[in-house]
Amino acid sequence: MNADEGVAPAVRSILDAARSRADPDGGHVDVDPQSLNAALSAAGADGRVPVIAEVKPTSPTTKGTREDDPVELAQAMVDGGAAALSVLTEPDHFGGSPEYLERVRDAVDVPVLRKDFILREPQLDAAEADVVLLIVRFVDDLEGLLAAARERGFQVLVEAHTEAEVREAVAAGAEFVGVNNRDLAKLDVDLGTFERVADATADVTEDITLIAESGVSTPGDVRRMRAAGADALLIGSAIMNYEEGEDPAATVRENTERLTTAESRDADDAESTGGDATPEKNL
Numbered sequence: 001m002n003a004d005e006g007v008a009p010a011v012r013s014i015l016d017a018a019r020s021r022a023d024p025d026g027g028h029v030d031v032d033p034q035s036l037n038a039a040l041s042a043a044g045a046d047g048r049v050p051v052i053a054e055v056k057p058t059s060p061t062t063k064g065t066r067e068d069d070p071v072e073l074a075q076a077m078v079d080g081g082a083a084a085l086s087v088l089t090e091p092d093h094f095g096g097s098p099e100y101l102e103r104v105r106d107a108v109d110v111p112v113l114r115k116d117f118i119l120r121e122p123q124l125d126a127a128e129a130d131v132v133l134l135i136v137r138f139v140d141d142l143e144g145l146l147a148a149a150r151e152r153g154f155q156v157l158v159e160a161h162t163e164a165e166v167r168e169a170v171a172a173g174a175e176f177v178g179v180n181n182r183d184l185a186k187l188d189v190d191l192g193t194f195e196r197v198a199d200a201t202a203d204v205t206e207d208i209t210l211i212a213e214s215g216v217s218t219p220g221d222v223r224r225m226r227a228a229g230a231d232a233l234l235i236g237s238a239i240m241n242y243e244e245g246e247d248p249a250a251t252v253r254e255n256t257e258r259l260t261t262a263e264s265r266d267a268d269d270a271e272s273t274g275g276d277a278t279p280e281k282n283l
C-alpha cells in the first residue's frame, strides 16, 4: 500500500518532512545497546508494569509545546518506575531532536527508544539509541531496514496497526512488535485495536515482545492492555500531562508512578475499564 494513501493530512505532512530532511553525514553509528527485554523483565520482576515512558514535547494531536528540559522529565519518568524511555526525535511535528535523545540517554540508566519516522537507511545514523522504531506502513523494505538497524547494534521495535502488519513484522524477523492504537486516518485512539490485533495474531506472537502503544491514560487502561496480552506499554501523553503552575518533573513522576503501579492497585479502581486478569507474559 502507498504510505500516503488514506492517512490524515498531518501524517502526510510528517512523511513529506521525513522524505525531504537532509540525511546525517557522520557515517554509520555503532551502538552498544542496553537490552530492552532485560529492562522490561526487571520491571515485571519488581512488581512494576513494564512501561516505556515517552518524552513527547508536542504532536499533531496535542495543544501547545512543552518547553521543559527533556532530561529532567526523563529522570522523573525513571524515578516513577519507567522500565525504558522513548524520546521523539522528529523536529517538525513533535518538537523533538536527536540531541535531546542523546542528552537523555547519557543521563539515565534505562534503554532509550528513538521515536521517529525512519524511511531510509541513512536516517538510522542521526542518533545513537538502544532501540529504533520502524513503522511497517511507512517502510518499503522492512527486512532490509531491520538488518541495517541491527548491523549498527540497534534493537528494533516494529510498529503495526493491523493484523496483516503484525504478520509482516513477524515474517520479517521482528523481536519487538508494537500495536499502535492510534488510527492513522483520523488520529483517534481506540484501545480495542490492540485487543483485536493481539487476539487475531496470537498464533505468531508467542515469542515476540508485544507492546501496546498510544491512548493508555488510566490504571484501568493499563490493566485492559495487559489483560489483552501486552508485555509492555508505550505511554506518552498521559505521562507528559501537567498543567501550568505545577512542577513538571514532580507531576511526570507521579503520573508514571500511577501507571506503573496499576496492577498492584485495587481491581475495583473506579477508573478501571476492563478486567485485571493478566495472562502469562513471555518476557
Ligand SMILES: O=C(O)c1ccccc1NCC(=O)[C@H](O)[C@H](O)COP(=O)(O)O
Pocket: 010, 011, 054, 056, 059, 060, 061, 062, 180, 182, 187, 189, 213, 214, 215, 216, 234, 235, 236, 237, 238
Ligand atoms: O501522537 C500523535 O498525535 C501522533 C500523530 C500522528 C502520528 C503519530 C502520533 N503519535 C506517535 C505515537 O505513536 C505516540 O507518541 C506514542 O504511541 C504515545 O502515545 P500517547 O500515549 O497516546 O501519547
